[in-house]
Amino acid sequence: MAQLTRRKFLGGASAIAAGAAAGPWVLRAHAQGAPIKIGLVLPYSGVYAVLGESITQAMELVFARENWTVAGRKIEMIKEDDEMQPPVGIRKTEKLIESDKVDILTGPVHSGILMGMRDKVHNSKTILIVSNAGADAISRERCSKWIFRTSFSNWQPNQPMGGWVAKNVSKDVFIMAPNYQAGKDQLGAFKETFVPAGGKLVGEDYPKLGETDYAPYLTKVRQSGAKAVYAFFSGTDAVNFVKQYDQFGLKQSIKLTGAGFLTEPDVLPAQGRSALGVITGHFYTPLLENPTNVAFVRDFRAKFGGKMPDGFACQGYDTAETIVRALKAVGGNTQDKEKLVAAIEATAFESPRGPFRFDPKTHNVIQPFIYIREVKEVAGGLNNVPFDKVADVRDPGTGCTLPA
Amino acid sequence: MGDLFAQALNGLSYGVLLFLLSVGLTLIFGMLDVVNLAHGSYYMLGAYAGLSLIAATGNFWLALGLAPLAVGVVGAVVERTCLRPLYRRGPLDQVLLTFGLIYVFEDLVKWIWGGRIRSIPTPELFASSVNVWGAVIPSYRLFVIGFGLAMAVALWLVIERTRLGAIIRAGVYDSEMTAGMGINIHRVFTLVFAFGAALAGLSGVIAGPIQSAYPPMGASILIPALIVVVVGGLGSLKGSLAGSLLIGQAETFGKAWLPGASMLIIYVVMAVVLLVRPQGLFGRALK
DSSP states (O other), rough: HHHHHHHHHHHHHHHHHHHHHHHHHHHHHHHHOOOOEEEEEEEETTTTTHHHHHHHHHHHHHHHHHEEEEETEEEEEEEEEEETHHHHHHHHHHHHHHTTTOSSSEOOOOOHHHHHHHHHHHTTTTTEEESSOOOGGGGGOOOTTTTEEESOOHHHHHHHHHHHHHTTTEEEEEEOOOOSSHHHHHHHHHHHTTTTTTTTTEEEOOOOOOOSOOOOHHHHHHTTSSSSSEEEOHHHHHHHHHHHHHTTTOTSSSSSEEHHHHHHTHHHHHHGGGTOOOOOESSSTTTTTSHHHHHHHHHHHHHHOOOOOOOHHHHHHHHHHHHHHHHTTTTTTOOOOHHHHHHHOEEEETTTEEEEETTTSSSSBBBEEEEEEEEEEEETEEEEEEEEEEEOOOOOOOOOOOOO | OOOHHHHHHHHHHHHHHHHHHHHHHHHHHHOOOOOOTTTTHHHHHHHHHHHHHHHHHHHHHHHHHHHHHHHHHHHHHHIIIIIIGGTSOOOOHHHHHHHHHHHHHHHHHHHHHOSSOOOOOGGGGGEEEEEEETTEHHHHHHHHHHHHHHHHHHHHHHHHHHHHHHHHHHHHHHHHHHHTTOOOOOHHHHHHHHHHHHHHHHHHHHHHTTEEOOTTTTHHHHHHHHHHHHOTTTOHHHHHHHHHHHHHHHHHHHHHHHHGGGHHHHHHHHHHHHHTTOOTTOOOOOO
C-alpha cells in the first residue's frame, strides 16, 4: 500500500518535473515531502471580499508563525475567488479537488456554495474545514465525516439570544431577516428560546436580500407596538438597515438587537454613529481580554497595517490553527485520511474566542461563549463591547449520525 | 390611515430617487437610441465622488453640487470616445460596450476607493425624523421628495420652454431630421449624455445618506431604473416621472402588505402596463 502511493506520487512528481523542467528541485522537494496544498474557496471580489480577506489574512498570520512549514512539509495556499456565486464556487471546488489535488479545503462564505460543495467533498473524501458558511444542515442531516466547521452554525449565535432578549430587553419583539435560508435559520433559532421565555412576536418580516429601502418595514415596526427589534442582516443590508433604523428615529424608543453580523467591523465604519447602542450576540469581539486574543489582535494589527481583526479573522485563525495542530499530530502524513480526520476531531486549543474544540457528534465547533456586546465609542473608534455571555453553545445536530 | 399616509410618503421618497436616476436613462434612450446599461455606473461614481468631496470639504451641499459636474464630464468623455463610433452599428454592439463599461467603472472604483462598504453621513440639517400628520419620516427623506419634485419641474421647464429643450424633443422624435435642419446633433448628443450621467451622479449623492456605497451598487439599481423607463415610455420626461412614482408606490405597498410577493410586484406592474399600453404610459405609439 505504501509502495503504491509512493510510486504514484513519484509518477506525479516526475510529470511535474518534466513540465517545469526542474528535475533536481522536485527531487529535493520530495525528499523533504511535497508541499501540503490548502485550497481556499472564498470571495475575493465584490462586497464580501472583505470577509474572504479577513479569513485569509488570519490564516497567513498563523502559517507565517510556523514559517510556512509543518512537520517538515511546506504549506501552500491556493486561493480561488468564488465571487459569492454557487456555480462559480462549485466549479472552483472541482478544480481544487481534481486538478490541484489539494489536501485540505477551506471556505466558503456563502451557505449556498457550501451546500453545493457538500456532495463533491463527501464523495471524493476531501477534507473540508468550513471557515464561514453557517448553513445548519451541515451540522444536521447533511453532516459528513469529511467536513468540519470552525466558524458557526447559523443556530449558534441566535439561539442564546432569544432567552437573553426576553429576559433583559423586552418580551414584545419584532423580528426581521433577509428572505433566504440563512435568514430563516437564524430567526428560527432565536424563536426556540424566545417564545418559551415568555416572549411575544409582535411582527415578523423577511425583506429581500440586497434590499436598499427598508422604509416600509420600519414604518410597520413603529406601528406594531414593539419594544425591541431582533434582526439578522449582514453586508450592505446591515449598513442600510441600521442607518435607516436610526434615521426613522426608532433607536431611542425601540431597542435594536441582533445577531453579531449586524454590527461586525466590515459594516461598522459605514454605519457610523447610527450603530451606537445596538446589542448583538456573537462568538467573538476583538475586545476580549484572554491572552490568546490579546496576542492575536497585536500580531494581526502589526502585520496588516493596524487593521482590527473581526469574527471572520478569528475563524481564519482557528482554521489554520486546526490544520497546523492536526498535521503535526499525524507527522505531516496527508495520505492516511482517516487518521487525519481523527486528528482534526481531537484538536483542542486556546482560541482568541476561548477554549476551542469540535463537537465529535457533528464536527461543528462548540462555541465556548456567545458574547453579548453593545456598540460603543472606545479608543480607536466604534466597537462591540462585551458585557455578558452565554457559555458552551453546541448545535443540537438533529439528524446527524456521524460514524463514531 | 396614518399608516397608509406614512407608507405613501415612503413610496414617494423612493419614487423620487428612481426618477432622478431614470430620467437621464430615458432621455439617452430616446435621443441617442442607446440602451445605456452603464447608467448605474454614473450613479455609483456620483456616490463615490460625493464621498471624496465630503471627506475633503466636510460639506454635503458642496458635494451635491460638484459631484454631478464631475460625473457629467466623465459621461461626456465616454460619449465622445466610446459611443460615438458605434452609432452607425447595431444595438447589440452598444449593449456590449455599455455592459463592458459597467465592469470597467466597477474596477476603477475598487481601485480608487477600495471594495469596502462606505456610506455618506446624513447632513446635520436633516439628521432627525419629523412627524407629518401622524406619519413619522426622516426629515432627509422629506428633503429628497422636495428636491426631486423641484428637479422635475425644472427639467420640464427646460425641455418644454427653452430652445435647447425644443432641440432635444426634436432629437428624441427624429434625430436625423433634426440634423437635417442644421442642428449640430452630435454636440446635442454629447450634451444629453453628459446631462443624463450628471443626473445619475446627482441621484448617487442624494441616495448616499440613505443607502450604502459599494462597487456593484450601480448594477443593482439598474433593473428598477430600466423598469421605470419601460413603464413610463422611452424618451418621455412625463413618463419617467409617472413611472417612477408608480413603481415607488407599488414596491413600497408591496413590501408593506404582501411581503412574501414584494419582489414580484414591480414586474407585475410592468407586465400589466406592457399588455395594456406596449409603448409605456407616455411613450409614442410603436411604429
